[in-house]
Amino acid sequence: MERQRLIVGITGASGMPIAAGVLRHLKKTDYETHLVMTRSAEITIRQETDMTPEDFRNLADIAYDNDDIGAAIASGSFKTAGMLVVPCSMKTLAGINSGFSEDLLLRAADVTLKERRKLVLCARECPLSSVHLRNMYELSMMGAVILPPMLGYYSRPSSVEACTEQIIGKLLDVFDIDIGDYKRWNGI
Ligand SMILES: Cc1cc2nc3c(=O)[nH]c(=O)nc-3n(C[C@H](O)[C@H](O)[C@H](O)COP(=O)(O)O)c2cc1C
Known part of the structure; x- marks a missing residue:
């Protein structure tokens, strides 16, 4: 039987330990992971972890160039079980909401929506403006x-790692x- 595919998009919002954990957990499953990262994600990975973007790519089964539309x-x-954008920046959130598919990550999210597949957005910003909230509301609808x-x-999480694991689990x-x-x- 063919393995189910899951697309993982990583953008330049804060939360790279969550993204790394998601990829590590998926590696233990039967899912085939298809990874696409933005340029800003690569900057944030270096800021928030001791890993390189290449380390992230090595955790996936297939990694794409974000320009490869x-x-x-x-x-x-191309059948998939859906897409997870983790973390999802406010810029990418806006892009998905408006159908502005200018790169592969945005296009893959657009496709996931149009095919009525599961699209999970780990949207991260603090505080949230009315623009962010509107984009989240409209995407939720x-x-x-x-x-x-x-x-x-x-x-009762005892560490940042425990909090991170709980979010990955969700x-x-x-x-x-x-x-x-x-x-x-x-x-x-
Ligand atoms: C260390 C770091 C943390 C950031 N955290 C956030 C964040 O939590 N949420 C957000 O929307 N943007 C955040 N940004 C800004 C985004 O990276 C920036 O808006 C970028 O253009 C997003 O592009 P992308 O969606 O193509 O990845 C952060 C940037 C850096 C360098």
Whole structure:
């Protein structure tokens, strides 16, 4: 049987440890990961981690150049289970909302929406302006899942790593991928 494909888009918002964790967890699953990163993501990776963009690419099964708008993930006929943009900058959020598909990441998100596949946006900015909130609202109305990296304290996280893992668990849970130590609420 063919492996299910999942597109992972990484943009220049803050949250690279989350993106790295998502790729590491996906590597342990049967999913085939298709990665596309923006130029700003590469800058933020260097700022927020000890990894290089190449390290990120090595965690994926297939990594694309963001300028390669003729790549497989640019077409709806290339079947995928959906796309996760993690982290998702406010610029990319605006691009997806307006259908401004000027690079491969934006095009792949546009395709995911038009094919009615799961599009999960780990949108990150603080505070949020009315423009950001409007873009999130409109994308939510189109069916995208807006899943910002928001902390929940009910699992009593003891470290930044534990908070990061909880967010990764929530993001992958949308695709029914269980990371193992994701803490679910089972009532008081
Ligand atoms: C270290 C760093 C952190 C950033 N964090 C954010 C952020 O959390 N949210 C955001 O929308 N933009 C953030 N930016 C700005 C974006 O990288 C910038 O708007 C960029 O143009 C986004 O382009 P992209 O969507 O093509 O990746 C950050 C930039 C840097 C260098």
